[in-house]
Amino acid sequence: PALDDVAPERIRDELSVALAGAGGPRAIELLAASGVFPRLWTGASPAEGEPAPWPAQRLERFARLADGLDARLRAGAVDRLVGTHATLFDEQPSGGAHLRRFHERGLVSNRQLRAIESLLAWRRPPATEPERRWFLHRFGALWPAAACSLESARPVAYGQRLRRLVELAIGEADRIFAPPPLLDGHEISELLSLPPGPRLGDLAGRLRRAQIEGRISSRAEAVDWLVALARGLDEG
Numbered sequence: 001p002a003l004d005d006v007a008p009e010r011i012r013d014e015l016s017v018a019l020a021g022a023g024g025p026r027a028i029e030l031l032a033a034s035g036v037f038p039r040l041w042t043g044a045s046p047a048e049g050e051p052a053p054w055p056a057q058r059l060e061r062f063a064r065l066a067d068g069l070d071a072r073l074r075a076g077a078v079d080r081l082v083g084t085h086a087t088l089f090d091e092q093p094s095g096g097a098h099l100r101r102f103h104e105r106g107l108v109s110n111r112q113l114r115a116i117e118s119l120l121a122w123r124r125p126p127a128t129e130p131e132r133r134w135f136l137h138r139f140g141a142l143w144p145a146a147a148c149s150l151e152s153a154r155p156v157a158y159g160q161r162l163r164r165l166v167e168l169a170i171g172e173a174d175r176i177f178a179p180p181p182l183l184d185g186h187e188i189s190e191l192l193s194l195p196p197g198p199r200l201g202d203l204a205g206r207l208r209r210a211q212i213e214g215r216i217s218s219r220a221e222a223v224d225w226l227v228a229l230a231r232g233l234d235e236g
Helices: 010-020 024-034 036-042 057-067 077-090 096-103 110-121 128-151 157-172 185-192 198-212 219-235
Strands: none
Touching: 010 024, 010 077, 024 036, 024 057, 024 077, 036 077, 036 096, 057 077, 057 128, 077 096, 077 110, 077 128, 096 110, 110 128, 128 157, 128 198, 185 198, 185 219, 198 219
16 A cells, blocks of 8 residues: 555666566566555556456466567566566557556656557557568667567467568668668758648658668659659649
8 A cells, every 4th residue: 555655766677677577477476465566557456356467378478478589689677577467468458558657656767668568559460561660760770579479469470570680680680770871851841842741750760660660761762762752642
């Protein structure tokens, strides 16, 4: 009952220790038995006499997948913590709202918040090469834990999917994670005679995504693609 009086930094540190290791599922089981879960995450306790719901099987699958990764890719403590929180919030009907409350209390960092939100928005493992490339770019160094978290909800063909992600992450790293832009904002503005503003930003973002997904790979292709896109939007 006095948990609300404990400093958020202390709670955050204790959760990091408890949930980031292979014993994360067991830690959640103990927190549920004590009533801390789901109250700490949702702000509400289960009805008296009713056991707290907790996604045991999914958490255990996530821990098993994270442990089974190749040593070069194995999810670190921060990665596992993000994946565990994403699993817990994903199981709640108002997961996004609960996550924002959790963050406002100082229980996850800004970086972890962004990563968890991205995982909650990505409903399934990437299935096509453009999706895989964008997935890797979006999650960066967190992608192994993100892959495990998504696959824990839909455990189908994980080995094959992971192999394809690994091949892209290793073979196309320079073109996926932080490639130099094919055209910068000033060049796009001059090319399309557009002033700085939301439309310019939208077109630059679409161009960047097309580059990451492998649909264009040269400056000349970027110019042609962008002109065609702008023309199509104007006509539409």
